[in-house]
Amino acid sequence: MKQFAFVQNKSLTSLYGSFLHKYRKYDNVIELVKFFALGMFLVVCVFSYLIFINKASTRGYTLRQENRKLDAITFQSEILKTKLLAYKQQNWDAIHGSAYKRDIVEVSAEVVKIPTKVEMGFLSK
Helix, strand or coil: CCCCCCCCCCCHHHHHHHHHHHHHHCHHHHHHHHHHHHHHHHHHHHHHHHHHHHHHHHHHHHHHHHHHHHHHHHHHHHHHHHHHHHHHHHHHHHHHCCCCCCCCCCCCCCCCCCCCCCCCCCCCC
């Protein structure tokens, strides 16, 4: 059975001390990096808001406007359908209402003779 043994070359206090020394030495650089990272995060958030959320709300507004137009057009169409039904009812009543008011239209038929043999040929000018 193998056993793992941790042998420490440096003490933890010296390692922690060197870390603190490096942090204090590059404190201004680290603060600039933090500030730059925060600024980039803010820019990404604003950009994503403008792209996704604002675009979606604009599309929703446009969709609502177009739905309102469609509802108005559908309403006008229903009004026209109602008027057409009223005209159809008037025509139906006029045709089937009374037998005495019917007008008879006479159409004269004209007899046309179609030739049975057709010759194909070229026309010359």
